[in-house]
Amino acid sequence: MGKFGVGAELAAVAAEEGVWNLDAPVIRVAAEYTPVPYAPSPERVRLPDQQRTADAVRRSVRP
Structure with missing residues (x-):
């Protein structure tokens, strides 16, 4: 979900x-x-990764 950006x-x-x-x-x-977490390790969990991006692409091209 992306809001306000x-x-x-x-x-x-x-x-x-x-x-x-x-x-x-x-x-x-x-x-x-x-x-937004301050420490880098929780921040990495919060940000979109390759898997979430690939899942979104698959959802968008699914017939």
């Missing part, structure tokens, strides 16, 4: 202005909606 705004513009050109819905891959 640049990615959310880009997704909104793509959905609003490109709605007739899109073959699939807009899917946002972003950090979890939680407080």
